Amino acid sequence: MISRREIALAAPKAEDAPFLPTVNATRRASESDIADIADKVFAGERLDAADGLRLFQHPNLGDLSLLADHVRRTKNPDPRVTYVVGRNVNYTNVCWVRCSFCNFYRTPGQEGGYTLPQETIFAKIVSCVKE
Numbered sequence: 001m002i003s004r005r006e007i008a009l010a011a012p013k014a015e016d017a018p019f020l021p022t023v024n025a026t027r028r029a030s031e032s033d034i035a036d037i038a039d040k041v042f043a044g045e046r047l048d049a050a051d052g053l054r055l056f057q058h059p060n061l062g063d064l065s066l067l068a069d070h071v072r073r074t075k076n077p078d079p080r081v082t083y084v085v086g087r088n089v090n091y092t093n094v095c096w097v098r099c100s101f102c103n104f105y106r107t108p109g110q111e112g113g114y115t116l117p118q119e120t121i122f123a124k125i126v127s128c129v130k131e
């Protein structure tokens with residue numbers, strides 16, 4: 001079990017990540033203290049929405065991993081970890097939404113757009129089920 005002190009020691013410092021922009025380094029320094037939340041986690045207390053927001057903003061994934069792993073081991077002492085395999089059957093890449101981050105879509109009528117025939121879609125589904 002990790003201690004509150006370990007969390008405090010693990011709290012990131014700006015010099016830990018000199019590659020990050022200054023704004024991130026400042027944020028890391030000002031929002032890195034989650035020792036009180038760690039105390040609640042180790043005491044088995046329920047976290048509230050404000051705790052959740054602070055954890056969401058906390059920049060040190062290692063801290064979050066330690067706490068999450070502690071909760072997992074407490075709730076499921078059996079050392080077996082499960083996970084979900086997500087599959088998307090992309091039956092078409094034609095889309096009109098135009099999300100700025102998306103490099104997948106083609107607008108209706110644009111070169112490179114496709115919509116798969118039903119047989120291909122069903123074959124993909126069967127393949128996903130067999131995997």
Ligand code: SF4
Nearest residue numbers: 095097098099102105
């Ligand atoms: S992510 Fe791409 S495919 Fe999905 S809705 Fe946005 S633009 Fe369309």
